Amino acid sequence: MIKLPIYLDYQATTPLDPRVLEVMMPYLTNKFGNPHSTNHSFGWEAEAGVEVARKQVADLIGAQADEIIFTSGATESNNIAIKGLAYAAFPARNHIITVATEHTCVLESCRSLERAGFKVTYLPVNGDGLIDINELNNAITSKTSLVSVMAVNNEIGVIQDLKKISQLCRDKDIIFHTDAAQAIGKIPFDMTALKIDLLSISGHKLYGPKGIGALYIRNNIAIRPLALFDGGGQERGLRSGTLAPALCAGLGAACRISGHDDEHISTLSEKLKSLIMGELDGVRLNGSETMRYPGNLNFLFEGVKGDLLVKELRNIALSTGSACSTEKTGPSHVLTALGLDKKQMECSLRIGFGRMTTIQEIDYAAEHIIHSINKIRRLQAVAKSF
Ligand SMILES: Cc1ncc(COP(=O)(O)O)c(C=O)c1O
Structure with a gap:
């Protein structure tokens, strides 16, 4: 039936995968501590849950745990990656490159940068939805700080050639970001092999909870994004605010069982x-x-x-x-x-x-x-x- x-x-x-909910439940009930409280076991217990989850996210993409920061979702990750990086590279570099078919949150981040005086190139795609690597190469200038190309498109499902694109960016000393909201857990990622510097993840596209995501930031990245808002300096100073241990644990579990x-x-x-x-x-x-x-x-x-x-x-x-x-x-x-x-x-x-x-x-x-x-x-x- x-x-x-x-x-x-x-x-x-x-x-939401029921196995994910099971992992989240204790952090919504008895393990309610603030993961940033360092003086007692309630805080330590919540922090331990967050750190297990961080490692699980990292493991899925072949990264180190300290290369993962938690955010509220891919929208926030994309905003930090794109605006945070553009501002960090300014004024030496004031140009970024993205693609016409990106998610609205990437395009709107770029438009916000344009309003602030940055230059943005929106690459076209071929009839099959894929970019032409030569067009990307031609668009790069000495002022380009960042290239942002999504992994899997949310409307049509096409997969861009991240291996070639990220290698080109690395060869030209340009930071490469990918919005992998629709790709994580669906296509394999190995950050030790790919030349990706920044990568955005969303929990609810991968059988995890809504309201949680992550941003991968390569440890030896040449330019580190600036934080977009101020506060207690959590998540290595990049994303202030108290983490939600239940959501972090959910994202971690979703990553662990994916693939x-x-x-x-x-x-x-x-x-x-x-x-x-x-x-x-x-x-x-x-x-x-x-x-x-x-x-x-x-x-x-x-x-x-x-x-x-x-x-x-x-x-x-x-x-x-x-x-x-x-x-x-x-x-x-x-x-x-x-x-x-x-x-x-x-x-x-x-x-x-x-x-x-x-x-x-x-x-x-x-x-x-x-x-x-x-x-x-x-x-x-x-x-x-x-
Ligand atoms: C490709 C892509 N990027 C970003 C997002 C935004 O993700 P979130 O809902 O986690 O903010 C979505 C959501 O639809 C998406 O499909």
């Missing part, structure tokens, strides 16, 4: 893709077919508006785009950057699934999506014939 509604919006957020979903998600992805593409004409995937995280399938269904489809499929939680810019309902900046026209953008739909999704749910979703698209197209054909 399938339990309705079915959740297929895993890029917006993921369910075992690949086969399951690839199976679901192949099944959904073959059912939908096998049964329907006028369908294509937005973004690269090969360089993509399989748990994100962004389809373009010709002639069928995504909004209409979402309304039609009331028992399936789907999204036409990002949940992270709730105030904005205009066309997707990601699909615009891919070169889609307005009609094509309106006819695009993101289907996101993950650890808790079952094959029965994928069958149900495929059947109902196909049925609804055929129905809408039939009705449109009838309406046109009048």
Whole structure:
């Protein structure tokens, strides 16, 4: 028996893994101490929990524990990485480079820097959503302090070539940051091999709690970001404020148990893709077919508006785009950057699934999506014939 509604919006957020909740519970009840209280066992106990979690986050990406600072989520991590680094490098360097398809919190951080007088280059992407490394190379100047390129795109799931991009930045003595909110726990990271200096993590995209994230800062980074706000100097002076041990422990546990979903998600992805593409004409995937995280399938269904489809499929939680810019309902900046026209953008739909999704749910979703698209197209054909 399938339990309705079915959740297929895993890029917006993921369910909390019950194993994560179990680890968090003691810090919400009896282990309530302030992790920064150094005079008694309540504080020590909470601090110990935070430090275990810090090591678990570090272990997942091949980093050292002291290279991880906790934040409230990837939005905050991205703000510290981008604005904090830009201000630290100023005035010697006043230019940063990012990509047109980044998450809103990266783009808005860059716009804020532009208002403050910094220069920002927004690299375009090819039709597959990937950047051209030569264009990045050409955009770099002697004034460039930072390049920020996301790992996995939240709308279309494409994976940028971080190995090549980070190596280029290292060769040119430029700090490289990646927003890995949609990538951590989904694609492997080894910071001893990759030349990434700053990396942002979000708890709730990886079956952990909301309101927690982390920023990886390489120990020997050439320029250290400045703190964005003042306070008690926690998190190596970069992120003042009392840490939430329950949330830290949750993120740590989520990192510890991650990395075992690949086969399951690839199976679901192949099944959904073959059912939908096998049964329907006028369908294509937005973004690269090969360089993509399989748990994100962004389809373009010709002639069928995504909004209409979402309304039609009331028992399936789907999204036409990002949940992270709730105030904005205009066309997707990601699909615009891919070169889609307005009609094509309106006819695009993101289907996101993950650890808790079952094959029965994928069958149900495929059947109902196909049925609804055929129905809408039939009705449109009838309406046109009048
Ligand atoms: C790629 C990307 N970056 C950043 C964020 C923001 O993450 P958080 O909700 O942890 O602030 C999101 C959330 O959707 C995201 O998908």
